[in-house]
Amino acid sequence: MDNASMLTWIELSRSALDHNITSLARLAGGVDMAVCVKANAYGHGLAETIDVIRDRDDCAYVTVHSLAEASACRDAGWRRRILLVGPFPLKRANDLVELDIEPLISDKSALRAVGKAAAKRKIRLRTHLKLETGTGRQGITEDEFDSFAKVYRQYDSLVRPYAAATHFANIEDTTNHEYAEYQLDRFDRMLRKLASLKLRPDIRHTASSAAVILFSKTHFDLVRPGIAVYGHWPSKETYLSYRLMGGENRLFKPVLSWKTRVMQIKKLPADAYIGYGCTYRTTAPTTLAVLPVGYADGYSRALSNQAYVLINGKRAQVRGRVCMDLIMVDITDIKGVKIGSEAVLIGPSGGEFISAEQLAGWAGTINYEILARLGGHLPRLIVK
Numbered sequence: 001m002d003n004a005s006m007l008t009w010i011e012l013s014r015s016a017l018d019h020n021i022t023s024l025a026r027l028a029g030g031v032d033m034a035v036c037v038k039a040n041a042y043g044h045g046l047a048e049t050i051d052v053i054r055d056r057d058d059c060a061y062v063t064v065h066s067l068a069e070a071s072a073c074r075d076a077g078w079r080r081r082i083l084l085v086g087p088f089p090l091k092r093a094n095d096l097v098e099l100d101i102e103p104l105i106s107d108k109s110a111l112r113a114v115g116k117a118a119a120k121r122k123i124r125l126r127t128h129l130k131l132e133t134g135t136g137r138q139g140i141t142e143d144e145f146d147s148f149a150k151v152y153r154q155y156d157s158l159v160r161p162y163a164a165a166t167h168f169a170n171i172e173d174t175t176n177h178e179y180a181e182y183q184l185d186r187f188d189r190m191l192r193k194l195a196s197l198k199l200r201p202d203i204r205h206t207a208s209s210a211a212v213i214l215f216s217k218t219h220f221d222l223v224r225p226g227i228a229v230y231g232h233w234p235s236k237e238t239y240l241s242y243r244l245m246g247g248e249n250r251l252f253k254p255v256l257s258w259k260t261r262v263m264q265i266k267k268l269p270a271d272a273y274i275g276y277g278c279t280y281r282t283t284a285p286t287t288l289a290v291l292p293v294g295y296a297d298g299y300s301r302a303l304s305n306q307a308y309v310l311i312n313g314k315r316a317q318v319r320g321r322v323c324m325d326l327i328m329v330d331i332t333d334i335k336g337v338k339i340g341s342e343a344v345l346i347g348p349s350g351g352e353f354i355s356a357e358q359l360a361g362w363a364g365t366i367n368y369e370i371l372a373r374l375g376g377h378l379p380r381l382i383v384k
């Protein structure tokens, strides 16, 4: 399919995705990668992303949040390893064993369920033990170590604590990294305590994108980058910290563009209202373009009267409220717009660019949320 037959679609740059993974692999200094593909590959499309990364031998793992995502990775032809970082229904532990999915364990009943499933089939399964070092989310605390050690002993030959892992709470939201250092110290202390209980994981992993970029001592044996794979900085603070360290500018290139087409053009007089709630009123004769995209596609209603789209390389502002499936933009001063003209919601047009970060700013959120909420139903095309 080419984009001529589409009204609203997403384009993915294969070369940008390759470039970003190469940058991350270089930063990680040859440590294996677990490419994070949760949330439909941060909105980029799970199958499409796997299609690009499956041939790279530096991507040992993909990281997913749910069993459904893990299973979709297998369906998309991913034969290598899968790290499941979210919870799974205990009744489905058999599926983990059958699909060879390595769960991140932070709950004893989950470990028991996996142990039973592995014992039933006499299949070995690697587990990754999540340690609570101060994020206050998943992860086991030191007072639970004894009881986890018991469960591991019970399923000794089949289920091992293959890895120890943790996750940083405050690495992308600040240029002060004391809290990350504190979590690393705790991680180290917890590993020594585990060793005293004869739990000695083969590998350790802690690093999301910001940690991969800023802290080589968090890399250990495996890194788990997400947002940077897709060409986005985890935050301004991460970018600033990196540039202050003297890092290069073109480390990551955005992979995704989001496009739609002008479906109607209309002229309104001065003093006319636009859209639900009459939140915008023209002050002069105005030409509007109607675009077939709305909050049902992930174009947040918070963008009402805030955002711009690009048409013919020029900025056209969203007028009135974002509807479920439509938006209206002001093209009064843009020449040559026709029915079918391309409108860029995220990405370049002429010399102009609208980034996921700009949309996030207008909508009062972060780039992660803008990307993760892109409608799963939108067609994705891999280009160059």
Ligand SMILES: *Cc1c(COP(=O)(O)O)cnc(C)c1O
Pocket: 036, 038, 085, 167, 207, 208, 209, 210, 224, 225, 226, 227, 228, 234
């Ligand atoms: C989402 C996630 C990551 C990736 O985070 P980014 O900031 O997108 O790089 C890494 N590890 C875990 C446990 C995650 O949930």
